[in-house]
Amino acid sequence: MRVLFAGPPFFGLLYPMVPLAHALRAAGHDVLVATCGAAVGHSERAGLVAVDCAPGIDPDALYARMEKAKGDRKPSAPGERGEAPKGKGFSFFSDEMADRMVELAEDWRPDLVVHTPLGVAGQLVAARTKVPSVLHAVGFGHTSAHVRMINNTLTPAYERHGLDGPEPVAAWLDVVPPSMSTTDEPRRWFMRYVPYNGGGRLPEWLTANRRSPRVTVTLGTVRPVVDGVSPVKWVVDAARETDAEFVLALGGSDLSDLGELPGNVRPVDWIPLGALLAHSDAVIHHGGSGTTLTALDSGLPQIVLGEGADRPANAAAVRARGCGLVPDGTGDLTPALVQRLLTDAGLRAAARDAAREMAAMPSPAETVQRLVELARTGGELR
Structure with a gap:
């Protein structure tokens, strides 16, 4: 099985997916990371193969500049702003990566696409290549309403690729303790959060x-x-x-x-x-x-x-x-x-x-076989 991991180019959104990528590779599956900026190097250092889908941009600097420009305004939690107007808003660089990521997927032909709530370029790629997409949650703050809001910013990209919009995710991997979960998304699977923070020598x-x-x-x-x-x-x-x-x-x-x-x-x-x-x-x-x-x-x-x-x-x-x-x-x-x-x-x-x-939650390794079955059935697994 081939699995494409698509994500926005930030530590906090890339690193939570690394343990699942390693589990898939350990089980003999092919994994490719599609991202941009410094996250390409972070993926390489994690022992993963990566492709830069938006060469020439510095997402960290651009995002920091955007956040500083907000000044003293109180930030909103995800979803508090409501639905973004179609084609408006910040896509967390999904729009910048979308075209190259689609080209990559059409050449590599993944069986499954895994993405974070803010990595909706992955959901576009899955719709374009007609394979199931799996949303890998990263915390307590994201809901399907928030994912729809980010997807709305990709409306021009969906149109460029002949799509009306995203397909529903085939599975929603919830990595928080079940007793603390604040969401009840359709097709939610609980999976243990395994910390990955890169390597290092301990002093x-x-x-x-x-x-x-x-x-x-x-x-x-x-x-x-x-x-x-x-x-x-x-x-x-x-x-x-x-x-x-x-x-x-x-x-x-x-x-x-x-x-x-x-x-x-x-x-x-x-x-x-x-x-x-x-x-x-x-x-x-x-x-x-x-x-x-x-x-x-x-x-x-x-x-x-x-x-x-x-x-x-x-x-x-x-x-x-x-x-x-x-x-x-x-x-x-x-x-x-x-x-x-x-x-x-x-x-x-x-x-x-x-x-x-x-x-006590199912580990990423224990989740691999469920993902294999999901890909085999084209996302019809319940």
Whole structure:
């Protein structure tokens, strides 16, 4: 079987699909990643074969510029804006990739297309080549209404390729714990979220014995580019009053806005988040889908800042499960909040329970045979 993975060119939307791609390859199937920008290199380093479907553009820079241009407007959660007008809005570079991706698929002839909620170029390709498409969800914030909204921005591309619009997805892979799922999409399959954050060499200090708790602090890969590191300045201030080690995993960002760091704050350039959390006691983060799910998988209590894009939905799910804290405003950003994160037994018990639930979900390897059957029946499997 040949499986085309189509996705927008961002870490947080590409990496969640990598474990399924590896599972398919391990089972003997052919996998090809269609994306653009830096995601092509990320795919290569993940051991996957990739094609650049929009040569010459820098999606990261363009997206960061667009986000900065929003100024002080409060971002909406996915789906809150309603349906986008036909052919209007931001396609997350699906429009830029659509023509080259269709050409690629017509030459390579996949049996199945896997895409994320924002990677709707994959849904167009599946409709054009008449093969089933599988939506690989990435968090708590995306619904079929949101996917329709993004598809509406591709109306000109559908017309260019002689299509009226997308076909329904043949399966919707939901990777959140079933008890936390906020969607009930048709043909939903639960699949375990397996953290993939790239490879890396672990430093000696990470695995050495430590005398105090360790708190990992991260803003993911997009937010530091857009907002800088100021959203975690309060954590640095709290660290001065907290007997704990704080690891600032901010991707090598400029930390000058944080001032002089106290001795118990350790900045790092890049350590795979799953491995870092395996040697931590708690996590403070922005609320990105991949970070939230990796934190849930780790069984650690978390503070979720949850501002912008799908982050409010991810934060709300964590708070509802009782395994994390979500500040209601800047007045909540205090050393007392960090102390509660480290000492609240209820938070830790709920976090461990969520991790156990995730571990019991069908793995990507167990999902492969269902996908094979889906392709064999042309998407008619229920």
